[in-house]
Amino acid sequence: xxxxxxxxxxxxxxxxxxxxxxxxxxxxxxxxxxxxxxSGRIFSELCTxxxxxxxxxxxxxxxxxxxxxxxxxxxxxxxxxxxSVANMAHNRGFKVHAIxxxxxxxxxxxxxxxxPGGLQPRQALxxxxxxxxxxxxxISDSERKKITDSLEFVNIGEVKxxxxxxxxxxxxxxxxxxxxxxxxxxxxKTQFNENSKLPAINHVLSEQNHNELVPxxxxxxxxxxxxxxxIDGDHxxxxxxxxxxxxxxxxxxxxxxxxxxxxxxxxYFYLIHFIDLLTYYTGIGLKFEPEDVGVLETLKKELAGII
Amino acid sequence: xxxxxxxxxxxxxxxxxxxxxxxxxxxxxxxxxxxxxxSGRIFSELCTxxxxxxxxxxxxxxxxxxxxxxxxxxxxxxxxxxxSVANMAHNRGFKVHAIxxxxxxxxxxxxxxxxPGGLQPRQALxxxxxxxxxxxxxISDSERKKITDSLEFVNIGEVKxxxxxxxxxxxxxxxxxxxxxxxxxxxxKTQFNENSKLPAINHVLSEQNHNELVPxxxxxxxxxxxxxxxIDGDHxxxxxxxxxxxxxxxxxxxxxxxxxxxxxxxxYFYLIHFIDLLTYYTGIGLKFEPEDVGVLETLKKELAGII
Numbered sequence: 001x002x003x004x005x006x007x008x009x010x011x012x013x014x015x016x017x018x019x020x021x022x023x024x025x026x027x028x029x030x031x032x033x034x035x036x037x038x039s040g041r042i043f044s045e046l047c048t049x050x051x052x053x054x055x056x057x058x059x060x061x062x063x064x065x066x067x068x069x070x071x072x073x074x075x076x077x078x079x080x081x082x083x084s085v086a087n088m089a090h091n092r093g094f095k096v097h098a099i100x101x102x103x104x105x106x107x108x109x110x111x112x113x114x115x116p117g118g119l120q121p122r123q124a125l126x127x128x129x130x131x132x133x134x135x136x137x138x139i140s141d142s143e144r145k146k147i148t149d150s151l152e153f154v155n156i157g158e159v160k161x162x163x164x165x166x167x168x169x170x171x172x173x174x175x176x177x178x179x180x181x182x183x184x185x186x187x188x189k190t191q192f193n194e195n196s197k198l199p200a201i202n203h204v205l206s207e208q209n210h211n212e213l214v215p216x217x218x219x220x221x222x223x224x225x226x227x228x229x230x231i232d233g234d235h236x237x238x239x240x241x242x243x244x245x246x247x248x249x250x251x252x253x254x255x256x257x258x259x260x261x262x263x264x265x266x267x268y269f270y271l272i273h274f275i276d277l278l279t280y281y282t283g284i285g286l287k288f289e290p291e292d293v294g295v296l297e298t299l300k301k302e303l304a305g306i307i
Numbered sequence: 308x309x310x311x312x313x314x315x316x317x318x319x320x321x322x323x324x325x326x327x328x329x330x331x332x333x334x335x336x337x338x339x340x341x342x343x344x345x346s347g348r349i350f351s352e353l354c355t356x357x358x359x360x361x362x363x364x365x366x367x368x369x370x371x372x373x374x375x376x377x378x379x380x381x382x383x384x385x386x387x388x389x390x391s392v393a394n395m396a397h398n399r400g401f402k403v404h405a406i407x408x409x410x411x412x413x414x415x416x417x418x419x420x421x422x423p424g425g426l427q428p429r430q431a432l433x434x435x436x437x438x439x440x441x442x443x444x445x446i447s448d449s450e451r452k453k454i455t456d457s458l459e460f461v462n463i464g465e466v467k468x469x470x471x472x473x474x475x476x477x478x479x480x481x482x483x484x485x486x487x488x489x490x491x492x493x494x495x496k497t498q499f500n501e502n503s504k505l506p507a508i509n510h511v512l513s514e515q516n517h518n519e520l521v522p523x524x525x526x527x528x529x530x531x532x533x534x535x536x537x538i539d540g541d542h543x544x545x546x547x548x549x550x551x552x553x554x555x556x557x558x559x560x561x562x563x564x565x566x567x568x569x570x571x572x573x574x575y576f577y578l579i580h581f582i583d584l585l586t587y588y589t590g591i592g593l594k595f596e597p598e599d600v601g602v603l604e605t606l607k608k609e610l611a612g613i614i
Contacts, residue, residue: 033517034514034517034518035517035518037517048368049369050370051360051368051370053358056511056513056514057486057489057514058513058545059486061355062355062356063355063356063357080545081513172479172529174506182364189518189519190517190518190519192522193518193519193522194521196522197521197525197529198522198526198529199508199519199522199523199526199533200508200519204363206363206365207340207341207344207364209603210340210341210342210497210603211341211342211497211501212496212497212506212507213602213603214500214501214600215499215503215504215506216506218595219504219505219595221477222479222505225479225506226506238365238387238610242610245606245609249602249606249609250602286526288526295520295521295556295557296516296517296520296521298556299516299520299549299552299556302552302556303549
């Protein structure tokens with residue numbers, strides 16, 4: 001809920017810039033899972049000039065060498081996959097840069113950006129994203145102003161109405177997005193998963209037109225299983241045309257979420273905030289507690305052999 | 308259906324090896340959509356020593372330079388996204404290597420591996436994959452023998468029985484996989500889409516344990532919407548343990564597809580073949596024509612302004 005304050009709390013000097021400039025780095029590798037790792041997915045789309053690889057597993061890829069700037073993102077600092085990647089990096093002689101609130105990761109990383117605790121990872125996207133934006137893109141005061149403005153464009157009434165429709169539909173969200181907001185469909189899926197306790201399908205255009213368009217066009221029974229949401233990319237694009245044809249031909253009506261804001265970053269942040277609120281209120285509408293992800297905690301304890 | 312003959316028809320000399328060795332390449336970029344592009348996704352998992360980037364959009368990323376060996380994969384040779392990437396590559400002075408049956412791509416690429424036509428892209432995975440395997444991994448006669456053997460391990464009776472269960476369930480496939488077969492859940496989703504006319508959720512472990520495990524554990528109504536399939540990774544792994552705990556805690560029973568074969572490649576090919584047949588027979592069971600993806604053809608014509 002306090003996405004804007006997170007963006008503004010992480011000042012421009014909170015970055016890995018000094019280390020990045022000092023080394024002879026050419027690539028960026030972001031390792032992280034779930035609500036932490038999604039910051040890497042979004043950042044890799046935001047920062048088009050750099051080749052950013054996102055790792056959501058236990059392993060540092062074999063091909064990584066000293067030209068990769070390695071960032072391990074774990075809100076808790078105790079995510080076992082991310083710790084595993086950090087250890088593999090050390091074993092192969094590479095430095096580990098961490099964005100975390102603490103935990104094991106804080107103690108083993110070579111350089112740590114410590115962010116405020118007390119949240120769940122998916123609530124901390126501003127804290128997780130901003131150090132990467134500061135390091136590799138920079139952010140001007142006027143850009144911050146545009147972000148502030150764009151978040152105010154989110155219409156709570158519109159969000160609540162849509163959330164109510166989703167909750168009442170009893171259907172599974174089907175979320176599609178396209179560049180330059182392609183990563184948003186995955187973020188939206190995971191926010192429906194955790195905040196609304198709904199499974200969801202996520203896909204991107206134009207890739208979806210090469211496969212999942214088939215059942216949505218010809219399987220009448222299945223077609224009705226979903227609540228269709230489109231996170232619209234820029235207009236006048238080939239993918240916008242694909243969306244128009246798809247709606248016309250399949251008879252499916254997507255609910256369109258249109259990014260608002262005076263810059264690309266501002267529009268991206270608008271979408272993040274809109275989806276956070278949407279999935280929160282959908283959870284409320286379904287009589288679930290949006291904050292409760294106790295089952296994930298239980299799993300972690302079981303994996304650790306604690307219970 | 309003739310996956311094995313495709314593997315054997317593409318001899319070891321069918322490769323880009325000479326060009327790859329001649330240039331000063333360090334990375335591989337594979338551009339392709341749908342049934343063509345999935346070859347890049349699978350290859351990027353098979354070939355762990357190289358950093359392989361898969362592009363499923365209209366754009367060649369800004370960061371690409373002359374150290375990237377660019378392969379455009381389009382079975383028809385007329386996929387507009389892939390043609391767009393090829394043109395961008397040329398405009399920036401890079402060579403384009405193509406795997407295709409012909410079309411525009413054949414005429415614009417600098418080097419072409421021409422593969423047999425007359426199939427649909429998703430039926431040609433052997434033809435699409437083998438040139439990349441020959442170029443970057445190589446394949447010995449004994450490896451080919453292991454692949455041949457593994458494909459014979461596929462038990463048609465088992466496949467048909469599972470396909471019948473899926474078709475009769477009336478449910479949406481939920482497919483999960485994990486490394487070293489992580490890309491299989493996406494391939495399986497798309498094969499359900501096209502061959503069986505079923506939408507599907509695909510996810511990978513352990514990432515799924517950080518988000519979609521929540522609804523599958525606590526949303527009783529939604530839990531029953533899916534037919535759960537696990538493409539099992541190697542045993543004794545942390546992800547196997549996660550699967551065990553997930554089944555125990557959530558009460559969900561996955562149908563497990565266990566790879567068989569005497570090498571990693573052989574087991575991967577076993578899974579590809581198993582899933583091809585499974586989704587084919589599921590389509591038959593649902594009274595759909597597995598080969599018919601006319602809606603995709605219509606969309607392409609409409610996009611091209613032909614209809």
